[in-house]
Amino acid sequence: MKNFMDQDFLLTTDTARTLYHDYAKGLPIIDYHCHINPREIAEDKLFDNITQVWLGGDHYKWRLMRANGIDEKYITGDASDYDKFLHWARTLQKAIGNPVYHFSHLELQRYFGYYGVLKESTVDEVWKLCNKKLSSNEFSAKNIMKLSHVETICTTDDPVDSLCWHEQIQKDSGFSVKVYPAFRPDKALNIEKPDFSGYLKTLSEVSGVLITSFDSLCRALKKRIAYFSSKGCRISDHSLSYVMYYPADEKEIEEIFCRKLRGEILTEQEILKYKTAFMLFAGKCYSEAGWVMQLHYGPKRDNNQKLYKLLGPDTGFDCINNLSFSSQLADYLNALNETDSLPKTVIYSLNPVDNAAIDSVIGCFQEGSVKGKLQHGSAWWLNDHKQGITEQMTSLANTGLLANFIGMLTDSRSFLSYPRHEYFRRILCDLFGQWVEKGEYPFDLPLLGEMIQDISYYNTKNYFGF
Numbered sequence: 001m002k003n004f005m006d007q008d009f010l011l012t013t014d015t016a017r018t019l020y021h022d023y024a025k026g027l028p029i030i031d032y033h034c035h036i037n038p039r040e041i042a043e044d045k046l047f048d049n050i051t052q053v054w055l056g057g058d059h060y061k062w063r064l065m066r067a068n069g070i071d072e073k074y075i076t077g078d079a080s081d082y083d084k085f086l087h088w089a090r091t092l093q094k095a096i097g098n099p100v101y102h103f104s105h106l107e108l109q110r111y112f113g114y115y116g117v118l119k120e121s122t123v124d125e126v127w128k129l130c131n132k133k134l135s136s137n138e139f140s141a142k143n144i145m146k147l148s149h150v151e152t153i154c155t156t157d158d159p160v161d162s163l164c165w166h167e168q169i170q171k172d173s174g175f176s177v178k179v180y181p182a183f184r185p186d187k188a189l190n191i192e193k194p195d196f197s198g199y200l201k202t203l204s205e206v207s208g209v210l211i212t213s214f215d216s217l218c219r220a221l222k223k224r225i226a227y228f229s230s231k232g233c234r235i236s237d238h239s240l241s242y243v244m245y246y247p248a249d250e251k252e253i254e255e256i257f258c259r260k261l262r263g264e265i266l267t268e269q270e271i272l273k274y275k276t277a278f279m280l281f282a283g284k285c286y287s288e289a290g291w292v293m294q295l296h297y298g299p300k301r302d303n304n305q306k307l308y309k310l311l312g313p314d315t316g317f318d319c320i321n322n323l324s325f326s327s328q329l330a331d332y333l334n335a336l337n338e339t340d341s342l343p344k345t346v347i348y349s350l351n352p353v354d355n356a357a358i359d360s361v362i363g364c365f366q367e368g369s370v371k372g373k374l375q376h377g378s379a380w381w382l383n384d385h386k387q388g389i390t391e392q393m394t395s396l397a398n399t400g401l402l403a404n405f406i407g408m409l410t411d412s413r414s415f416l417s418y419p420r421h422e423y424f425r426r427i428l429c430d431l432f433g434q435w436v437e438k439g440e441y442p443f444d445l446p447l448l449g450e451m452i453q454d455i456s457y458y459n460t461k462n463y464f465g466f
Contacts, residue, residue, distance in 0.1 A: 014433075240298075247335070347361075375405065
């Protein structure tokens with residue numbers, strides 16, 4: 001029997017152990033997609049206790065607590081931080097097979113030096129240990145990032161954001177971690193939302209462009225893209241329920257846009273036509289700016305309307321949309337490619353059934369001049385576990401070049417999430433190790449080690465130009 005989460009955790013072969021400990025372990029972290037609040041970095045936030053840094057905003061944990069019958073009072077409600085932590089421990093001890101169990105214990109080991117097990121009987125021990133460390137300046141937001149060997153992160157930012165916190169971070173000469181914004185124009189895309197017109201007023205004010213048409217919206221967004229570029233941005237991100245490709249001419253798009261501004265109800269076809277025009281415009285802009293475009297698609301959001309109305313978005317009520325959009329994705333990418341305006345693109349689907357489809361689509365648009373121009377993004381959200389990560393990489397290897405993959409990201413709001421990169425690297429090394437020890441790939445350690453290091457770090461650094 002192996003020891004619980006020891007130094008060879010997830011490493012089942014000698015080759016895997018060599019690859020991880022000698023090649024992957026010590027590499028820096030580039031976290032190119034996360035939801036960390038840049039203000040908390042700029043202000044070098046200190047956390048009062050482990051509940052604040054661990055459970056605040058973490059809908060992964062909230063979903064598990066609800067599944068364990070925990071009252072919402074102890075999840076997002078007004079219970080004390082200690083009581084919330086106690087109920088979390090009662091839940092975690094039941095989470096066998098869940099990646100959050102591994103994430104949580106990796107974080108306890110790496111940040112707090114705790115190699116025991118968090119459960120109801122150890123709550124007080126862990127609570128006191130973690131809180132004692134968190135009370136020290138060594139565990140401020142910036143110092144946690146330094147301790148985690150983080151080199152670069154990209155936050156997620158709306159086009160109307162001033163990016164003032166990024167400016168403040170960049171002025172801190174004593175902080176070596178690079179923190180860049182990422183352009184997330186979802187509110188300008190989602191024409192069907194009731195707050196769309198109000199958002200346009202804010203965008204008009206920030207951009208200095210009065211938005212009265214689709215053309216003027218495009219001009220406003222171009223100004224914001226230029227502004228984001230001036231602050232170091234080189235990535236966009238789109239959260240899509242589905243990939244759409246329903247083209248229409250400029251006149252029709254303008255008519256749809258004006259109908260929305262007049263408060264008229266749009267048909268589903270009109271919404272799809274607008275969104276297609278928006279995404280074609282956006283892709284061309286990113287290509288011109290030299291940015292990478294990220295497409296996250298496939299969730300069905302806000303399903304528990306009773307609790308969604310009470311708690312709002314991103315609180316644990318989204319699920320997998322069981323529809324495939326690979327044909328629309330191919331048509332969209334092709335439309336950009338035909339005008340030589342297809343940017344580097346990273347594609348993620350929440351539905352694991354889409355792995356092979358994504359890999360087949362991106363294979364159509366790779367270019368010899370750009371290594372891995374189109375990327376199948378790492379196993380995302382509900383797939384961010386050992387099986388999901390393994391399946392995503394295996395699918396990519398089956399139809400493409402896994403060696404050119406840009407690897408892991410946290411997609412997290414927590415400063416303690418960086419061990420997820422370690423989790424990924426261990427799974428990566430074990431996958432390689434199994435292939436080698438089954439005789440499916442030669443034991444060429446220099447070449448294997450180079451591929452491991454590329455996927456873990458260097459491919460990402462080169463792809464984004466960090």
